[in-house]
Amino acid sequence: MGNSNLYKGSLTTIILKLLEEHDKMYGYEITQKVKELTKGELKITEGALYPSLHKLEADGLLDVEVVKVDNRLRKYYKLTEQGTKETVNKLSELQDYIKTMQALVSPKLILE
Amino acid sequence: MGNSNLYKGSLTTIILKLLEEHDKMYGYEITQKVKELTKGELKITEGALYPSLHKLEADGLLDVEVVKVDNRLRKYYKLTEQGTKETVNKLSELQDYIKTMQALVSPKLILE
DNA sequence: AAATATACATAAATTTCTTATGCATAAGAA
DNA sequence: TTCTTATGCATAAGAAATTTATGTATATTT
Numbered sequence: 217m218g219n220s221n222l223y224k225g226s227l228t229t230i231i232l233k234l235l236e237e238h239d240k241m242y243g244y245e246i247t248q249k250v251k252e253l254t255k256g257e258l259k260i261t262e263g264a265l266y267p268s269l270h271k272l273e274a275d276g277l278l279d280v281e282v283v284k285v286d287n288r289l290r291k292y293y294k295l296t297e298q299g300t301k302e303t304v305n306k307l308s309e310l311q312d313y314i315k316t317m318q319a320l321v322s323p324k325l326i327l328e
Numbered sequence: 329m330g331n332s333n334l335y336k337g338s339l340t341t342i343i344l345k346l347l348e349e350h351d352k353m354y355g356y357e358i359t360q361k362v363k364e365l366t367k368g369e370l371k372i373t374e375g376a377l378y379p380s381l382h383k384l385e386a387d388g389l390l391d392v393e394v395v396k397v398d399n400r401l402r403k404y405y406k407l408t409e410q411g412t413k414e415t416v417n418k419l420s421e422l423q424d425y426i427k428t429m430q431a432l433v434s435p436k437l438i439l440e
Numbered sequence: 441a442a443a444t445a446t447a448c449a450t451a452a453a454t455t456t457c458t459t460a461t462g463c464a465t466a467a468g469a470a
Numbered sequence: 471t472t473c474t475t476a477t478g479c480a481t482a483a484g485a486a487a488t489t490t491a492t493g494t495a496t497a498t499t500t
Contacts, residue, residue: 223337224487234435244447254428316366316427321345336456356478
């Protein structure tokens, strides 16, 4: 219990969606937001998050802005134009996948 | 288009669920069943399927029975008692995960 | 003063898949 | 009758996306 596993491939979608909603977030904030929204069911580890953010930035989907708050660094990320487009794609892919899995895994629900 | 990616971690659940429904299946049959049920949206590759079946067998979740049909081998897999229990777990994990993702990704749907 | 929270980062190991390749028989098309 | 497609298994190399472990540093709470 506690930490259910992250299905591999969904982290990117989570990050993009949160940034679509909140416009501007930093890494630690994302981990807390996910914990809050999922009531602790999902915990994003830093070892997964930071490399993922770096990759999204390298791929041109995110812009970064470094800010110093209370003598500590924050790296605020926001969607680029391309990032916004990719978010739409990722979200529809996820919905398709969920539908597909429901068809496989609860066929009675679909067939009745 | 065509082959949407498999979210990593879900293949095991798919296999277990199909075996829960069909009692006894062989590898090739599983690939065809998935193709059929998902209308071609999901294609299980052999490179993923066979190692996965071997692991499930090694973990004691599946039993295997080799049969010769038309001079060709088939390896029929079926759930062990332990496999049946694990199927229930995997399915509820998947449903939880889908709910969690819906909460993250379509929060308006949940909050309204 | 010590523990917890905030904030970033990276490296090694693991899991899980894709892609490529191989072998073999059966059936259908050319 | 030869070539292609379908049936049926398998493994190996490589890639992708994590987990786990570790490190640094400042701020806040106990």
